[in-house]
Amino acid sequence: MNKKITFPHIGNYYIPFYYLITNLCKCEVIIPPPITKKTIELGSKYSPDYVCAPFKYNLGNFIESIEKGANIVLQAGGGCRYGYYAELQEQILKDLNYDIEFINFIENNRVSIKKVYKFAKRLNPKLTRIKFYYHLINATLMIIIMDKLGRYMREYIGFAKNDKEFEQVEKNLFNELKGKISINRLIKIYFKYKNKYKNIEINKPQDCLKVGIVGELYSIMEPYSSCYIEKKLAKKGIQVKRFTTITYLLLQKKYNINKLLKKGKKYLKYHLGADGTESVVLSQELAKKGYDGIIHIKSFGCTPEINAMPIMAKVSEDYHIPIIYFSFDSQDNTVGVDTRLEAFYDMIVARKEK
């Protein structure tokens, strides 16, 4: 039987994951079809009712790619409930009579590089350690490039003279990342696209509206699950700042988290778990920097963020900064989100004029 690997979607990060897995395992990799209404419907159908939304999205992704022929499923995530997804998802897929192998890279709540190596070595006995690390570094560089350019884009896309230009450049970037990759090439790609982004004509006023996004990682990074909230903000001409990216979660968080706790001494004595600490302390930082508002997004029932919310309410009170809370479930409620966002926008505009 031919081995075909699949993994769940999260934003555009399927590009580095696809690169990494194809090069390590030398197997066919099936990228799940883009998330649509059907994905989430499939996922919700077989999930427990009140589990958080990322579980349902992941399960939907798995089922769709298994139908396309995948037979090895990868899962990695940790921190909160996310770390335990794998075991239940495996059971659900097996109860659906799919003949699959389920592989979980989580050990002790962190992605275990050793497990990844062992897995790749089993599928591709020719793999050497040097090659393994070479591809790992390439994939990491790819993620860093995507995040760095993404950050620039979020800041300026709202002020471009021609909306489509940014999206076109991003599309080209992704196409180039999908091609042949080496470290040299990656560095070239980075500078080339940095220039391209900078050359786009923008018209940014000095005192534009600035909004920060904090919250739970999946809803933040997977635009479908948060009803494309970032795009909506950009259309209104708002500069968007968000901290949570894969780069942050994999590389920086470990070193950053104790610093954050020190900064947020006023509110926190202990870590809140998962991304809760970030939500509180970064809101405080954003408020100090003079942002106009904060948007907090999470999926329904996310416990660490529920921990953070009452404390964020206090931050909002102390620093006089408006915070709006969005909670996303498997239901599509674009209209509701639009209405609330509109009201929030009107409020921050009115405050700014004052």
Next chain:
Amino acid sequence: MTNKIKVGIPKAFLYYRYNILWENFFKKLGCEVVTSPDTNKDIIEQGKEYSIDEACLSSKIYMGHVSYLSDKCDYILVPRISDYGKNEKVCVKFNGLYDVVKNTFLFTKFIDYNIEKTKHKTEFMGLFKLGLKFSKNPFKVIYAYKYAKRKERIYNNKIKIQQELILKNKKLKILIVAHPYNIYDKYIGKPIIDFLTKMNIDILYADRLDKEISIKNSYKLSKGLYWSYSRELIGAVEYYKEKINGIIFITAFPCGPDSLVNELLIRKINDIPIINILIDESTAEAGLHTRLESFIDIVKQKEEKNE
């Protein structure tokens, strides 16, 4: 006569796990312990007011108890628990409980201790540091801890023996799998227990099984489970499997760990009748009774067939 310091302990969440330890510890240190009453309507209303809508029912009840105590004692004890070792975490709710409570009730004084074994913060160290606030003599604190710990052990043994005695009865036996703070709570678990007792059924509690036996058995059901409290519960399912007629899961809406763990168990265990009861703020007693009644009918039918 000097006034004793009053330490308040909310009767929710970890009270049901540590009450003997806490009460004896603070009494030995010369404090007066004030416990909030059983959960009642007022407490739930208060709790809802002080927490956000999406928080789980158990945590809303906790907030209600804290609110009740806030003007009746000098300090309120809110422990912070992160993990009991590698792969032995607890629900993130307990990670942030202290900070949440502190930022909600601004004018109340709280005392806390931290258990985070992966960073070498044990229960003893936490309570020792806390005890020094009330007594300047470190030996007195150590003695109080040892004394309280012994009392806790004696109490736990007593409960274990009670549970073993039930096994010898010939009545129908049902295992209840639920967090202690749900099952022993007056609002969440009590109506169910009362109803089952009225139906002349013996109840076994998953949390009353010896923790070590339970943890050992739990690996047969789940390898990767890293919530310590859930692991202690599911081990009992495996251990009692052959001796019981049915299993009832009781969950407070929307409990994070339970949403995954209970579903996994329901999918894995096929030969015993199982019911999963989800309690929220608006659960009506009549509906609950109907569900329980029909469940017990199923259990009885299955039993008759086997005979």
